[in-house]
Amino acid sequence: xxxxxxxEDVTAVRMVINWLGLGLFALLGVAAVVPLxxxxxxxxxxxxDAINRLGGLWVFLTELPPTPFDERGGVGPMLVGTLYxxxxxxxxxxAVGFPLGVYxxxxxxxxxxxxxxxGVNVLVEFPTIVVGLFVYAVMSLAxxxxxxxxxxxxxxxxxxxxxxxxxxxGPLDGFNAYAGAAALSIxxxxxxxxxxxxxxxxxxxxxREAAYAIGGREFNALFxxxxxxxxxxxxxxxLLGTAKIAGETAPLLFTAFGNTYYAPxxxxxxxxxLWIWYAAQTPYDVQIASAYGAAAVLLTIIxxxxxxxxIRS
Amino acid sequence: xxxxxxxxxxxxxxxxxxxxxxxVNLSIPDRSITALMGPxxxxxxxxxxxxxxxxxxxxxxxxxxxxYLDGQNIxxxxxxxxxxxxxxxxxxxxxxxxxxxxxxxxxGLKLNRLVRGKKELFERVKSALEKAQLWDxxxxxxxxPAGKLSGGQQQRLCVARALAFEPEVLLADEPTANLDPENTxxxxxxxxxxxxxxxxxxxxxxxxxxxRVSDYVAFLYKGQIVEWGPTxxxxxxxxxxxxxxxxxxxxx
Numbered sequence: 001x002x003x004x005x006x007x008e009d010v011t012a013v014r015m016v017i018n019w020l021g022l023g024l025f026a027l028l029g030v031a032a033v034v035p036l037x038x039x040x041x042x043x044x045x046x047x048x049d050a051i052n053r054l055g056g057l058w059v060f061l062t063e064l065p066p067t068p069f070d071e072r073g074g075v076g077p078m079l080v081g082t083l084y085x086x087x088x089x090x091x092x093x094x095a096v097g098f099p100l101g102v103y104x105x106x107x108x109x110x111x112x113x114x115x116x117x118x119g120v121n122v123l124v125e126f127p128t129i130v131v132g133l134f135v136y137a138v139m140s141l142a143x144x145x146x147x148x149x150x151x152x153x154x155x156x157x158x159x160x161x162x163x164x165x166x167x168x169x170g171p172l173d174g175f176n177a178y179a180g181a182a183a184l185s186i187x188x189x190x191x192x193x194x195x196x197x198x199x200x201x202x203x204x205x206x207x208r209e210a211a212y213a214i215g216g217r218e219f220n221a222l223f224x225x226x227x228x229x230x231x232x233x234x235x236x237x238x239l240l241g242t243a244k245i246a247g248e249t250a251p252l253l254f255t256a257f258g259n260t261y262y263a264p265x266x267x268x269x270x271x272x273x274l275w276i277w278y279a280a281q282t283p284y285d286v287q288i289a290s291a292y293g294a295a296a297v298l299l300t301i302i303x304x305x306x307x308x309x310x311i312r313s
Numbered sequence: 314x315x316x317x318x319x320x321x322x323x324x325x326x327x328x329x330x331x332x333x334x335x336x337v338n339l340s341i342p343d344r345s346i347t348a349l350m351g352p353x354x355x356x357x358x359x360x361x362x363x364x365x366x367x368x369x370x371x372x373x374x375x376x377x378x379x380x381y382l383d384g385q386n387i388x389x390x391x392x393x394x395x396x397x398x399x400x401x402x403x404x405x406x407x408x409x410x411x412x413x414x415x416x417x418x419x420x421g422l423k424l425n426r427l428v429r430g431k432k433e434l435f436e437r438v439k440s441a442l443e444k445a446q447l448w449d450x451x452x453x454x455x456x457x458p459a460g461k462l463s464g465g466q467q468q469r470l471c472v473a474r475a476l477a478f479e480p481e482v483l484l485a486d487e488p489t490a491n492l493d494p495e496n497t498x499x500x501x502x503x504x505x506x507x508x509x510x511x512x513x514x515x516x517x518x519x520x521x522x523x524x525r526v527s528d529y530v531a532f533l534y535k536g537q538i539v540e541w542g543p544t545x546x547x548x549x550x551x552x553x554x555x556x557x558x559x560x561x562x563x564x565x
Contacts, residue, residue: 225424228412
């Protein structure tokens with residue numbers, strides 16, 4: 001009788017400890033998630049209010065930003081810049097990052113693949129502002145020759161297509177959208193490469209053998225058959241990487257520089273993140289409000305990409 | 314015995330420093346089922362992977378000796394042509410899981426440019442699925458992901474994928490090891506029917522299966538062929554003590 005009683009006591013104590021433990025974990029979970037919702041809530045409440053005061057959504061998405069003396073305005077040029085640079089950066093990031101990932105994930109027997117893997121691992125943690133500085137330095141060194149021997153003749157040859165072509169490829173300024181996109185792609189490449197590599201490394205041997213048996217060329221086996229097997233992970237990586245670079249500010253400071261007007265991509269180009277950084281520091285309420293609106297726009301872009309990525313996987 | 318489809322001459326394979334196949338000579342007759350039988354680690358699967366040169370996926374594997382397909386040394390052949398003629402089915406059913414049933418069979422044909430036009434592709438896929446006796450079960454859901462099929466169906470899909478190439482040789486690496494008895498029976502019946510058109514090399518570690526379906530048996534032990542000949546002879550009057558022990562279940 002007493003022995004039975006003791007067992008019950010021990011069980012009760014264990015249950016209490018269990019509850020306490022689970023409660024603690026739940027609390028930690030809440031602590032981690034609360035800031036996220038506070039930020040999202042704050043940005044959307046103040047942001048939507050600001051967008052309404054500054055002239056409504058359409059005005060906000062298309063018009064120039066407000067000067068301190070304006071009552072309405074938007075983030076039009078910066079939104080275009082962000083979308084353009086993010087799209088270019090993401091394309092380049094995937095075009096380089098995916099094959100690189102296949103190389104370091106699938107060719108582990110190659111010595112250089114291990115060197116590349118180590119390099120990519122370092123690069124993924126690199127301070128993004130250093131990446132921006134690097135592109136700035138390269139741009140400064142290469143700009144003159146690039147313009148003289150490649151871009152100026154090229155835009156002249158293509159000029160019959162229309163004068164607008166020079167807005168895209170004409171001779172570059174020191175700051176331009178392409179430098180920005182290059183910096184963003186350098187941030188995205190290691191990210192896509194690492195996730196691709198781990199997806200390929202997780203492919204089981206039977207599937208790999210099947211791929212070689214039916215794929216014919218090694219290229220087909222690797223880039224067609226096995227890609228189809230891991231496409232979900234890779235597409236998710238590409239989307240999350242895109243979301244990541246869409247919000248980057250630091251690498252654009254020295255490369256795109258920022259602009260508040262609609263301007264050719266060959267010169268200083270605005271970005272939503274750069275405008276937030278600038279406007280939030282000004283003493284003018286209207287610009288601070290536009291920074292909140294811009295933050296809401298940026299967050300919407302990123303959350304949309306993120307949700308697409310989640311649904312797909 | 315009919316003419317040999319495949320000839321192995323003094324085949325040796327080692328992985329790094331450890332030898333796996335230590336001198337195998339074997340001739341595999343055309344349009345018949347030859348079983349490679351033996352305990353785990355005897356080198357059956359390794360021999361199979363030499364025959365379509367999938368062994369080259371393992372950089373640590375060293376192969377010496379000669380293998381002839383219709384008198385042609387396979388190591389001098391174009392590997393794409395070889396793998397088109399010599400297709401393989403694996404121990405674990407391995408369709409590409411998120412690809413549709415149709416695409417799984419069609420992919421190899423498309424990548425190797427074996428068909429012209431959509432109509433021919435569909436006909437080839439259909440006839441492959443029919444030959445694999447899967448068509449009636451999947452004809453209404455060709456666009457469903459292959460991963461949703463049952464294990465037995467997945468294995469027959471892999472057979473269809475191999476048959477789509479219209480191969481001359483079909484390699485099967487313990488194809489029923491992961492299947493229930495009913496599906497095992499289906500796959501075995503399928504092989505008996507397919508051998509009219511092609512040479513089948515079946516790896517098994519289960520003697521009754523070799524006895525049921527094969528015409529010839531090679532018994533492998535520790536990387537060497539102990540004995541080989543017509544199935545009936547191996548099972549009724551084995552010449553070697555090891556063979557007798559193995560077929561009666563006293564050696565594993």
